[in-house]
Amino acid sequence: MNFKKIFTADWKSLHAVIKHMHKVSGRSRVDLFRDMYACYKKGYTWMGYMVNGFYKYTDENVRRTFLSEYVDNVKIVKETISPEAREILRDKGKFSEVYKDFLKREVIDLRLSSYDEFSSFIDRHERIIVKKPFGEGGKGMEIYLTSSIDNPKDLYDKLKKNDTTIVEETIVQNEKMSEISTNSVNTIRIATAIDLSGNVTVPYMTLRYSVGDSFLDNASLGGVYSLLDDEGVTVGPAYMSVPYEKIFYSHPKTNYDFMEFKVPQIEEVKSIVKEAALVVKSARYIGWDVAISDKGPVIIEGNQTPSVDLYQTHVHLKEPKGPVKIMEKALDIKLR
Incomplete structure (x- = not known):
């Protein structure tokens, strides 16, 4: 269990979550926070506490049927x-x-593809979506209408510089x-x-x-x-x-x-x-x-x-x- 995460928590968002659970459950904010912390020590995230409905499911036997992110999910993956x-x-x-056989669309990786290959790629497609190779949660994604790309070389250089190197045909x-x-x-x-x-x-x-x-x-x-x-x-x-x-x-x-x-x-x-x-x-x-x-x-x-x-x-x-x-x-x- 990584207790360092406590110090990097988004406390503003956590306050909003506790305020909401207090409103719908009638439990005090202090009681909810203490309970959330007890569950956190068992591997449940702050958000997972709300999503699982732990603000209303207080029976420990019920809670044990729910998977924790930091313990159960880590064990499953490992x-x-x-x-x-x-x-x-x-x-x-x-x-x-x-x-590639399951994607049913064209994808290129600018870490391996030249500018000429990128230029040819955008000529073949009306719209493209670009992603970071190790991006998560949709962060860093952008869609481009290829007819609006004035300077493909500038875009190619920009994408490589920003490590946004996965380029896909849109679905x-x-x-x-x-x-x-x-x-x-x-x-x-x-x-x-x-x-x-x-x-x-x-x-x-x-x-x-x-x-x-x-x-x-x-x-x-x-x-x-x-x-x-x-x-x-x-x-x-x-x-x-x-x-x-x-x-x-x-x-x-x-x-x-x-x-x-x-x-x-x-x-x-x-x-x-x-x-x-x-x-x-x-x-x-x-x-x-x-x-x-x-x-x-x-x-x-x-x-x-x-x-x-x-x-x-x-x-x-x-x-x-x-x-x-x-x-x-x-x-x-x-x-x-």
Whole structure:
């Protein structure tokens, strides 16, 4: 447990979270803070405390069914993903090469590509998206309309200087997926787990989308998410965790109903990640981000340390019970 994180905490955001939980639970701020700190020492994050609903679930037997970020998730990654596999998943350039058959779009890495290759790339595509090779949570991403690029050489030099070296053809989203949120490419976070016998399963799926003007759906940037059932249907309302808990039953701008939205081609989504999971078998657990394009499901990236928050949010649970047992069974791992 890294207690140094206490001193780097975002105290302004933490105050907003405690204020919200005090309002909805009736518990005092002091009581909530003390309880959050006790849970933090067991590996639960400040945000995870709220997302898990620990402000209302106070029974220790209930809480133990929820996964902690700093202890359980760290153990899962350490025991199920080799260092070599983690490096492939961490580096978007290496990932794009190893899993290129599942991307269904063109990607170049400016660490390896010349200016002439970059220039030819932007000539072939109307829009491009640029990313940092080790970026997380959507930070540093930008979209360019190639017809508006006045000086491609200047852009090439700028991207290399800023270490924004992953350049991708943008995805044309499936029409049904655009209904739920028109601004972002809405993605499914879907996990694959390989047990010690080699069986591949999907322990959870979550739909992520935007309710604002951003083209990104990341929860860490104010996006929302809903748990999906095995048929790809949303379970409960959309949930926002940043800057604090908010719940949406419909889109605040379009009034589109979020309840029981069905993701199209969900069996194809499961199929593509199960096949991809076997490419690097030393990565027994991967959290995939998948979009539904006009060409069908496409893999955006694979996450080596997928957050536990997305699949154990209290508003999506039928009963106060977390997924510890589910993950133990899927990965043949002991967590409790």
